[in-house]
Structures are given as structure tokens and as C-alpha cells.
Amino acid sequence: MKRECGRWGYRLRGFGYKCTPGRELILEILESTDEHLSPEEIYSKVSIEHPEIGLTTVYRTLDMLVNLGVVSKLDFGEGKSRYELSEHHSHKKHHHHLVCNKCGKIIDYSDFINEEIEFLNKIESKLGKKYNFKISSHFIKFDGMCNDCI
Numbered sequence: 001m002k003r004e005c006g007r008w009g010y011r012l013r014g015f016g017y018k019c020t021p022g023r024e025l026i027l028e029i030l031e032s033t034d035e036h037l038s039p040e041e042i043y044s045k046v047s048i049e050h051p052e053i054g055l056t057t058v059y060r061t062l063d064m065l066v067n068l069g070v071v072s073k074l075d076f077g078e079g080k081s082r083y084e085l086s087e088h089h090s091h092k093k094h095h096h097h098l099v100c101n102k103c104g105k106i107i108d109y110s111d112f113i114n115e116e117i118e119f120l121n122k123i124e125s126k127l128g129k130k131y132n133f134k135i136s137s138h139f140i141k142f143d144g145m146c147n148d149c150i
């Protein structure tokens with residue numbers, strides 16, 4: 001069963017990588033969800049369409065996509081990584097995270113408080129000067145307990 005290279009496939013080719021059904025499917029899965037998926041969750045979705053693709057391939061593909069900057073690897077402190085499309089390739093707006101340490105719920109928010117933006121801008125410009133470092137992005141996560149768990 002051969003299928004045409006889709007939109008993601010062409011992007012992969014642009015990066016010098018072959019377009020394979022597994023790679024495309026992983027990108028489509030990440031694109032179609034608002035969740036932050038673990039490799040296991042991605043694998044179980046991939047298996048529905050491509051049972052021949054193993055978990056190791058999913059891990060390897062995710063590593064490759066992270067290296068290309070297409071996918072972001074997120075650490076929510078659960079001892080496993082989660083993945084989402086990187087901001088540059090996602091329809092999701094830049095967002096920060098509220099993570100419930102009890103049930104694992106992750107709330108993405110992009111309706112930032114004004115002070116939050118001011119604070120981050122100030123920090124980034126001061127850190128940039130201090131370390132002569134050009135900051136291009138940040139990952140913000142607040143831990144705590146959600147409404148259901150308090």
C-alpha cells in the first residue's frame with residue numbers, strides 16, 4: 001500500500017529526509033491534537049493505521065523531528081517526555097503550561113497577564129545582556145493542583 005507524500009512529507013524532503021508513512025503519520029497525529037503526547041500514546045495511535053511500526057521507530061522518529069526543530073520535547077517532570085509541534089510549525093499559539101501534579105492535567109494558556117509578558121521581556125533582555133546570549137524562545141510551566149484535585 002503506497003500513498004502519496006503529503007504536506008508533511010514535502011517538508012521532510014525539504015530538510016533532506018525521506019517521506020515515510022510513519023513519519024508523516026506522527027506529524028499528523030501531533031497536528032491534530034491539543035494534548036502533549038508521550039511516545040507510548042503516539043505509538044498506540046500510529047499502530048491503528050500502521051501496526052508494523054514499532055515503539056523504537058516512534059522514539060527514533062521523534063528524536064529526529066526534535067533535532068529538525070519541527071517537534072518540541074517537553075519535560076513535565078513525570079520521568080517521561082511529551083511532545084508537541086514546535087511553535088513555528090504549529091497552529092497553536094505560543095502558550096504556557098499549568099500542570100496538575102495529582103492528575104497530570106496540563107492546561108495550556110495563551111491569554112497572558114500583562115505583567116507576565118512584561119516580566120518575561122525584561123528577564124530575557126537582561127539575561128541576554130548578562131550572558132551575551134540571544135534568547136529565541138522559552139518554555140514556561142507552573143506546577144500545582146487543578147480545580148478537580150484541590
Ligand SMILES: [Zn+2]
Pocket residue numbers: 094095096120138140
Ligand atoms: Zn511565553
Ligand SMILES: [Zn+2]
Pocket residue numbers: 100101102103104105145146147148149
Ligand atoms: Zn488535577
Ligand SMILES: [Zn+2]
Pocket residue numbers: 036084095097108
Ligand atoms: Zn504545550
